[in-house]
Amino acid sequence: xxxxxxxxxxxxxxxxxxxxxxxxxxxxxxxxxxxxxxxxxxxxxxxxxxxxxxxxxxxxxxxxxxxxxxxxxxxxxxxxxxxxxxxxxxxxxxxxxxxxxxxxxxxxxxxxxxxxxxxxxxxxxxxxxxxxxxxxxxxxxxxxxxxxxxxxxxxxxxxxxxxxxxxxxxxxxxxxxxxxxxxxxxxxxxxxxxxxxxxxxxxxxxxxxxxxxxxxxxxxxxxxxxxxxxxxxxxxxxxxxxxxxxxxxxxxxxxxxxxxxxxxxxxxxxxxxxxxxxxxxxxxxxxxxxxxxxxxxxxxxxxxxxxxxxxxxxxxxxxxxxxxxxxxxxxxxxxxxxxxxxxxxxxx
Amino acid sequence: xxxxxxxxxxxxxxxxxxxxxxxxxxxxxxxxxxxxxxxxxxxxxxxxxxxxxxxxxxxxxxxxxxxxxxxxxxxxxxxxxxxxxxxxxxxxxxxxxxxxxxxxxxxxxxxxxxxxxxxxxxxxxxxxxxxxxxxxxxxxxxxxxxxxxxxxxxxxxxxxxxxxxxxxxxxxxxxxxxxxxxxxxxxxxxxxxxxxxxxxxxxxxxxxxxxxxxxxxxxxxxxxxxxxxxxxxxxxxxxxxxxxxxxxxxxxxxxxxxxxxxxxxxxxxxxxxxxxxxxxxxxxxxxxxxxxxxxxxxxxxxxxxxxxxxxxxxxxxxxxxxxxxxxxxxxxxxxxxxxxxxxxxxxxxxxxxxxxxxxxxx
Numbered sequence: 001x002x003x004x005x006x007x008x009x010x011x012x013x014x015x016x017x018x019x020x021x022x023x024x025x026x027x028x029x030x031x032x033x034x035x036x037x038x039x040x041x042x043x044x045x046x047x048x049x050x051x052x053x054x055x056x057x058x059x060x061x062x063x064x065x066x067x068x069x070x071x072x073x074x075x076x077x078x079x080x081x082x083x084x085x086x087x088x089x090x091x092x093x094x095x096x097x098x099x100x101x102x103x104x105x106x107x108x109x110x111x112x113x114x115x116x117x118x119x120x121x122x123x124x125x126x127x128x129x130x131x132x133x134x135x136x137x138x139x140x141x142x143x144x145x146x147x148x149x150x151x152x153x154x155x156x157x158x159x160x161x162x163x164x165x166x167x168x169x170x171x172x173x174x175x176x177x178x179x180x181x182x183x184x185x186x187x188x189x190x191x192x193x194x195x196x197x198x199x200x201x202x203x204x205x206x207x208x209x210x211x212x213x214x215x216x217x218x219x220x221x222x223x224x225x226x227x228x229x230x231x232x233x234x235x236x237x238x239x240x241x242x243x244x245x246x247x248x249x250x251x252x253x254x255x256x257x258x259x260x261x262x263x264x265x266x267x268x269x270x271x272x273x274x275x276x277x278x279x280x281x282x283x284x285x286x287x288x289x290x291x292x293x294x295x296x297x298x299x300x301x302x303x304x305x306x307x308x309x310x311x312x313x314x315x316x317x318x319x320x321x322x323x324x325x326x327x328x329x330x331x332x333x334x335x336x337x338x339x340x341x342x343x344x345x346x347x348x
Numbered sequence: 349x350x351x352x353x354x355x356x357x358x359x360x361x362x363x364x365x366x367x368x369x370x371x372x373x374x375x376x377x378x379x380x381x382x383x384x385x386x387x388x389x390x391x392x393x394x395x396x397x398x399x400x401x402x403x404x405x406x407x408x409x410x411x412x413x414x415x416x417x418x419x420x421x422x423x424x425x426x427x428x429x430x431x432x433x434x435x436x437x438x439x440x441x442x443x444x445x446x447x448x449x450x451x452x453x454x455x456x457x458x459x460x461x462x463x464x465x466x467x468x469x470x471x472x473x474x475x476x477x478x479x480x481x482x483x484x485x486x487x488x489x490x491x492x493x494x495x496x497x498x499x500x501x502x503x504x505x506x507x508x509x510x511x512x513x514x515x516x517x518x519x520x521x522x523x524x525x526x527x528x529x530x531x532x533x534x535x536x537x538x539x540x541x542x543x544x545x546x547x548x549x550x551x552x553x554x555x556x557x558x559x560x561x562x563x564x565x566x567x568x569x570x571x572x573x574x575x576x577x578x579x580x581x582x583x584x585x586x587x588x589x590x591x592x593x594x595x596x597x598x599x600x601x602x603x604x605x606x607x608x609x610x611x612x613x614x615x616x617x618x619x620x621x622x623x624x625x626x627x628x629x630x631x632x633x634x635x636x637x638x639x640x641x642x643x644x645x646x647x648x649x650x651x652x653x654x655x656x657x658x659x660x661x662x663x664x665x666x667x668x669x670x671x672x673x674x675x676x677x678x679x680x681x682x683x684x685x686x687x688x689x690x691x692x693x694x695x696x697x698x699x700x701x702x703x704x705x706x707x708x709x710x
Contacts, residue, residue, distance in 0.1 A: 110462060133553070133554055133555070133556075133640070134550075134553050134555035134609075135555075135556075136517065136519065136609050137519070137524060137539065138543060144537065144539065144540060144541055145524075145539070145541065146524070146526060146530055146537065147527075148524065148526060148527075148556050148558070149527040149556060149558070149586065149590070149629075150527070150556025150557075150558075150590040150636070151527075151556055152636050152637060152640045153636075153637070154637055155640075165488060167488065172489060172498075172500065173488075173501050174498055174499075174500060174501055175499075175500075175502070175503075178498050178499065178501075182498065185496070187489065187496065187497070188496060189496055189544055189545075190544070191490065191544050191545040192542070192543050192544070193541075193543040193545060197486050197550075198550050198552070199553075201550035201552065201553060202485055202486065203485065203486035203487075203488060204485075204487075204500050204501060204503050206488065206500065206501065234501065235501055238501075238502065240502075241501070244502070260486070260488050284505065287502065287504065288505060291506075291507075
């Protein structure tokens, strides 16, 4: 581990509560979470009172808080299901946000040591990224590694990291068809690396275990893409995949980095993949159309902030994708609304 | 994904793969590799003094070429093959008659994985080459074709067939492949991190290709693996593999082929002298600041649908755009053409067909 000292005041941990009893989740993470402020957002569709164990510093937001903030502006964006955490991103005023799904517990590395996922995300976010040239020894800023022979010197200072994408042991983030086909498949491979995903390379960003620099890219994490029959299992959604593509385009444009790899979390089993197949297929087909769009998307030089970038992406989505399917028109509207909400939250 | 059971069946690709080893000293290191290499044919390229006899350990099937052999076989075209530099190894690629090449340095030994098991580097390279690559979209669980892995949620289904793998780039434990300045600053640093991953380097991204532990499909990309003009009489050294890597990546991106990096690890035992290295690399450190933008923006025409055509197009661009950086690049551009001529002469049946069978130039 490097010698980055973590300033807890710069971090919010956002928890989207999709189940009422958060006790076991928070107890598992207590050694890590107890040092930080938590923002807990209750899924507005989840009725009842959340059960939160004692000894944590947290701010809690429920349906009434969400409705109160949105006021009359509650047309396109829905904060239900997995999207509830985005309200937490909106409410935060910290530099870094870490978000972990509530069916994940701390993992152990290959030496059997407990992985502090929050610390690793912060290390990833506070050390430079290297998106313009691939380093074959992966993260050159980590202890025991460096840039290899042939790596251009002018690119060795790197750029700021906007997003840190962690991974999952046990139940990996596979889609429903893959999980249904291979019900026994478990991820047991601990890959001890963090690497920067190169500029202009697209990737699936999973919302299960992420961290980001809210000041640099916050507005780019948009709760915009909802499937009609979306449910409470990750393999029934693609909202984070859409968000991830937006964030990657924004980071590439603003010359920020996106890292992938450590930290791992341990993801517990939940749900029936075959049942979910009935729901998710529509999203899978839609995403196929979307890939070439994002791969070739280039923003104008005048888009200098994440908000500008999101507005431009929304306009392009409306122009190029919306005619094919109303779900894209809704996504574009949500993105526009999101930028407005973001500005409103900043002036609070 | 099915795994090859080495213990029960014959060594994979036994008659389809050559191991190319450049050497100036001796081949003692082969003793350690014997269990893994003995079934395969070796091509030894002897650099330096041709009157010296290089002893090959008993029991290996090999062909050996010294400088006199190279001059005899290539005649005037031998000028494109470097002397007094391991870049001469690419002569071995040219004369091989096999589909696959594995090349390794003579100071690279068998490494152990974290469980203490000896790593059969050749076997891993073969697995890498025989399974598709995924250059068009990054898979966060790395190589989806490895046992225990797959494509993650959100990975487009239309891209899951992957692309043919042209190159497998392995890594090194112990002495890492650092340049001279880094070696001078961190003489004691050792690479002890075993990263259990193979991944595809995305399309449009360049990387530093190290020739110490490298395998490739000769039929798919062979002519691009020219290791340039280095060593004796040349202003630069230790950029042979880098040059080949940048050319290869541009061509692979153009032809829709993939390059993997990661496993296997070998154990790199010898740290070369950083002051000697600095002298060799010095010009390269400056020149690469021009070379990188050149390669990053290099485009090839739709007509360039074979590796040779791509390479010749690149050589013209090298002359046009890099000639003004230094006259060396004019010579290098000429040598690139000579290399292709020599390659086609040595590989006549493949001359017109070295390219992607069903792919198309992008």
